[in-house]
Amino acid sequence: AQTVTQSQPEMSVQEAETVTLSCTYDTSESDYYLFWYKQPPSRQMILVIRQEAYKQQNATENRFSVNFQKAAKSFSLKISDSQLGDAAMYFCAYKLVEYGNKLVFGAGTILRVKS
């Protein structure tokens, strides 16, 4: 079974600085997708960034980028120029290339942003 591990229950960052959230996963498959979701206090699930395992290039979305290390099964999220609105729970998730939108989530990392 696939598992996703987020080893940092909580992280803090100063406004305008950079923070990296860690995620590792366990799978024997070679074709899959990885996601980072943001969950603010409203509990809405917001897709931050997505990475296809077959792509070597790391995904980037504005201030958000990932460091995807397929051999190490590592998928970290870097947030640059942190803003107060970035404060939220962040979930790393994994999905096989198969029928059904079956996501496997990590336990989450709470990100606090200090002004």
Add this chain to the structure above:
Amino acid sequence: NAGVTQTPKFQVLKTGQSMTLQCAQDMNHEYMSWYRQDPGMGLRLIHYSVGAGITDQGEVPNGYNVSRSTTEDFPLRLLSAAPSQTSVYFCASSYSSLTGAGNTIYFGEGSWLTVV
């Protein structure tokens, strides 16, 4: 532009009562699924569907039933609620393509369920 709509948003049940959480999407998505979120844990898959008339179990299916009679709706039924089912429930949907648009998964806003 409704997206994925869940009702009710909040519900308090007594142990042993039954209820149905409703989920509807207006994007003609083939795939729909239900997750639960508990403190200290990420979302866990309860049941999922790959199309009308087709459902299957996820990681934590016990105590829940689902059916998919239309493309738009995917209700989750609790037949005899237990305190262990106190949780936040999320419905999600997506297209069926294995790549591209099929990996944009839309979530509802969540349903808070408390069983006393």
